[in-house]
Amino acid sequence: MNTRFKCVYLLVAVAALGGTSFAGAAKAEGLLERGTYLMQSIAACGNCHTPQGPDGPVPGMELAGMADFFELPEFKIHVPNITPDKETGIGTWTDEEIIAAIRDGRRPDGAMLGPFMPIGLYRGMSDNDVRAIVAYLRQVPAVRNEVPRSKFNIPVPPSYGPPVANVPDVPRDDPVVYGAYLAGPIGHCIECHTPMTETGPDFANRLGAGGFVFPGPWGTSVARNITPTGLAGLTDEEIKKSIAAGVRPDGSKLLPPMPFGYYANMTSEDLDAIVAYLRSLPPR
Numbered sequence: 001m002n003t004r005f006k007c008v009y010l011l012v013a014v015a016a017l018g019g020t021s022f023a024g025a026a027k028a029e030g031l032l033e034r035g036t037y038l039m040q041s042i043a044a045c046g047n048c049h050t051p052q053g054p055d056g057p058v059p060g061m062e063l064a065g066m067a068d069f070f071e072l073p074e075f076k077i078h079v080p081n082i083t084p085d086k087e088t089g090i091g092t093w094t095d096e097e098i099i100a101a102i103r104d105g106r107r108p109d110g111a112m113l114g115p116f117m118p119i120g121l122y123r124g125m126s127d128n129d130v131r132a133i134v135a136y137l138r139q140v141p142a143v144r145n146e147v148p149r150s151k152f153n154i155p156v157p158p159s160y161g162p163p164v165a166n167v168p169d170v171p172r173d174d175p176v177v178y179g180a181y182l183a184g185p186i187g188h189c190i191e192c193h194t195p196m197t198e199t200g201p202d203f204a205n206r207l208g209a210g211g212f213v214f215p216g217p218w219g220t221s222v223a224r225n226i227t228p229t230g231l232a233g234l235t236d237e238e239i240k241k242s243i244a245a246g247v248r249p250d251g252s253k254l255l256p257p258m259p260f261g262y263y264a265n266m267t268s269e270d271l272d273a274i275v276a277y278l279r280s281l282p283p284r
């Protein structure tokens with residue numbers, strides 16, 4: 001059985017036992033089920049780490065990395081292979097080393113990752129969720145694919161802060177709080193939807209205001225304002241359809257790089273939480 005269906009099946013089974021809270025469901029879910037759900041929906045790490053063809057992710061290459069991902073005068077980005085291949089992926093890394101790369105931006109050899117993966121937000125990923133993601137990474141097929149290291153003509157931060165330790169689970173009973181966690185540390189919606197400055201996204205003054213420009217094979221897309229100003233006039237259902245299907249109320253399709261194919265797998269509870277959070281943002 002496909003693991004995603006297994007995960008949905010399990011949630012249904014737990015719900016059928018009656019009265020079980022979402023926090024209870026999270027425990028019952030198990031690490032791999034939780035990791036599978038996150039990786040195939042809101043976390044969407046594959047949006048950067050899996051090679052994309054004209055029809056979406058290239059089959060047989062899940063998380064195998066992409067050379068020549070993105071180039072600006074400041075940097076040339078190659079996205080690493082994070083499959084368990086021992087020579088070209090992360091098969092020899094310990095769980096702690098993988099977690100340090102995701103939350104601290106530090107490789108096992110001490111080298112820092114450049115500021116392209118949203119480390120600043122990933123620092124807030126809970127211990128259980130980052131472990132769930134590692135559990136998923138351990139069981140994807142190992143793919144041999146050598147990817148060079150990125151080149152930066154700007155300084156790479158010597159650190160992203162003190163080593164992250166002990167991030168508790170975020171309770172799911174308040175949708176605004178849980179939605180903030182999904183749209184921030186897990187899904188980095190707000191990294192794409194906040195104007196970028198030289199020191200990172202301007203969360204303090206323009207959180208969710210949009211304006212980030214993404215050139216690509218699709219032409220050029222501009223992240224939209226997802227604060228109540230930008231979403232005024234849209235119903236919750238319309239917002240959810242934009243996120244999970246990439247289709248606007250007038251039927252037009254939204255452009256990449258927003259990972260709609262992954263978001264289509266989100267549960268309706270998680271979509272509701274995200275909408276509740278977006279509605280709570282200061283209007284910009």
Ligand code: HEC
Pocket residue numbers: 043044045046047048049077078079080081082089090098101102107112113114115116117118133149150
């Ligand atoms: C916006 C694109 C992007 C997203 C999203 C992203 N990554 Fe990355 N990731 C990168 C890039 C680029 C690097 C390499 C950074 C560098 O070259 O300095 C990297 C590096 C890594 C590394 C270190 C691998 C190595 O060999 O150095 C790991 C592990 C990793 N990412 C895991 C993840 C996981 C897990 C997620 C989702 C929770 C994720 N990444 C989401 C772009 C991304």
Ligand code: HEC
Pocket residue numbers: 042183187188189190192193214221222223224225226230231239242243248253254255256257258259263274
């Ligand atoms: C990799 C960058 C990226 C990520 C991650 C991302 N978005 Fe987007 N988003 C965009 C871009 C670019 C557009 C505009 C696309 C277009 O105009 O065709 C957009 C459009 C939207 C729209 C449509 C708004 C409208 O007025 O029609 C909504 C809503 C939205 N995003 C919400 C989210 C949420 C919620 C998340 C996280 C679950 C998210 N986005 C993650 C880049 C991103």
